[in-house]
Amino acid sequence: MSTRERYDLVILGSGSTAFAAAIHAQELGKTAVMTEGRTLGGTCVNRGCLPSKNLIEAARLVYDAAHPRYPGLTPVHMPFSWAELVAQKDEIIHEYRAHKYESLLDASDQMQVVPGQVRLVSDHEVEAQSAGGVCRLVGEQILIATGSAPLIPDLPGLANVPYLTSDLLSSSDDPWGTALHEQFRSLLILGGGSIALELGQMFARFGTQVTLITRGSTILSGYEPEIAEALTAILQEEGLRIVTGAQVRGVRHEGEGVALSIQRHGSQQTLSAEKLLVATGRRPNTQEIGLEQAGVKLNQEGAVRVDCMLRTNVPHIWAAGDVIGRETESQMATPVGAHDGKIAAHNALSGEPLQQVDHSIIPRTIFTDPQVAVVGMTDEEAVAVGIACNCNTIPLSVVPRAGAIRDTRGVIKMVLDGSTRRVVGISMLGVNAGEVIGEAAMALRFGATTDDFIDLIHVYPTMSEALKIVAISFTKDVNRLSCCAS
Incomplete structure (x- = not known):
């Protein structure tokens, strides 16, 4: 019909x-x-x-x-x-x-x-x-x-082995999905971005032995290196194995599982697991x-x-x-x-004048624990467009809320236009960073300076104070300030 x-x-x-x-x-x-x-x-x-x-x-x-x-x-x-x-x-x-x-x-x-x-x-x-x-x-x-x-890379042998993608999260009644009928004993994950990190930590916490493989020198390519370094240490402490700088040379069946042949630092290695998850982007x-x-x-x-x-x-x-x-x-x-x-x-x-999209301020969050949240430019991106960059990074141990709940994992980094002190980028790794980044996005949208963050009274103790404290850190030693002082 x-x-x-x-x-x-x-x-x-x-x-x-x-x-x-x-x-x-x-x-x-x-x-x-x-x-x-x-x-x-x-x-x-x-x-x-x-x-x-x-x-x-x-x-x-x-x-x-x-x-x-x-x-x-x-x-x-x-x-x-x-x-x-x-x-x-x-x-x-x-x-x-x-x-x-x-x-x-x-x-x-x-x-x-x-x-x-x-x-x-x-x-x-x-x-x-x-x-x-x-x-x-x-x-x-x-x-x-x-x-x-899901973006599937062209790897020798990949088409001949069963592999998973983020579609594994589909409901069991989705005929196109791959439902999670059973828990995995071990899992290889190709990728070092948001999907790989979120799912890798999740499966590891449920008891799966997880190995992350990425061709980059670090996880989170394109993010601030301080964030990637700190998150790497946290994930490794939880038991995830992270293999960086790996070139995948082949994928094959091995028993009832899968094996990856990789080249790393000039030598050949084989990594094996029950399942393979391809999380190399979309x-x-x-x-x-x-x-x-x-x-x-x-x-x-x-x-x-x-x-x-x-x-x-x-x-x-x-x-x-x-x-x-x-x-x-x-x-x-x-x-x-x-x-x-x-x-x-x-x-x-509508028949009205056309509207333009503005994608310059898009906050985004990676839901690892702790979370990664960013908005605006990294310092490398700021320098690339000719901004006289001034940057500062502080540990979350100086944020009272983090200390109060005994979770000081992470850092926050602020990127300024040094000539105007306008904030052009913020990156944070920490508890509830995704809830904090909305304030940062609004501030960047309206051209806020470090003084604007400092002058704004924040609720105490909250993780959003991290924005104020990192702004203060450009001119003062934040370790020598009393609570709420600026």
Whole structure:
């Protein structure tokens, strides 16, 4: 059976970017339709942010019970049921998908989703093919919001062995996912970025023997070296093995597990484990969606090329979210996609002056324990654009809240424009760093200086005081200050 329908806006995808665009289209009184070839809601709610943070927190509870920070608390081995943990994770996925996505469709007669494998057949027409037949959707405007997928490196032998990706966080009823039916005894993880570190620490805390392998000289390439060095020490202390500077030469079966042949410091080594997790990043979903038929151009990284209004080279076709990769200095992150989805819908449908995206201030967090949170530039990035950089790093042992809760792991680094004392970057490794970085992002957005951080009265004792204390450290010895003094 084949149908053909017309809409003001046809959206490829049904994740956070797509929904933000469809909601705004509805607010503008326009009709919008989304398409989805996998699971409604996209990566974040189904197999990304939400399920990972759920299990990361469960792992923290298990670890903290066995490693109490306070004298007088007795370490205990907390028994847990892996099957029940996975089942409750699935419940969270289903609950949030129903509440944040399905319920919105039920409440609207202007917004809908067409299931099926989707592709552009022309610059105005999208085809969705499912078991029920083919549905052709004609859009006055088109938005590409197909998100991203795990990036799989081209390694000898990898295609011949079973391996995992971050899709392992999918719910057990996801036919495209790899559910966590059993706990792993040992795990090799390819990668040294956010996904590798979050999942590596999580599995290790549940009792899996974890080895992280990265080709870089450190983990967290592109982050401040002080952050990477401090986090490396913390993870190693917890028992994770971190192998840096490794070139993978081959992947093969070994018994009932997998083995990696690597070259490191001029010598060949073999690393073995029960399972292999590939966490080497993500790639934009631009393959096999008909971009060539619509004349939409990609950049060298395979992302959809857009201008600062999120417009592609085809005037009525727009793109937003992970599918644009690093275009316009963007980041692959759910809140960025949702923010940009609304702007794309405004520009496509409102008839008002086009809005530009501003990706200069995007806070982001890695949910290790302690957390890594950053906003703005690193000192290396500041120097690269000609800023007369002035930087300072302090340990969290000087932050009263960290001392009070007996968790002084981590550091905070502030990067200034030395000529104006305007803060251009903040990086933090510490307890609840992700909750602190929002204040930093707001400050950077409005051009705050160190004096602005110092003059602002912070609640005592909180981790947000770290921002004030590192600002003070440019002119004073913070070890010689009383509580709350500046």
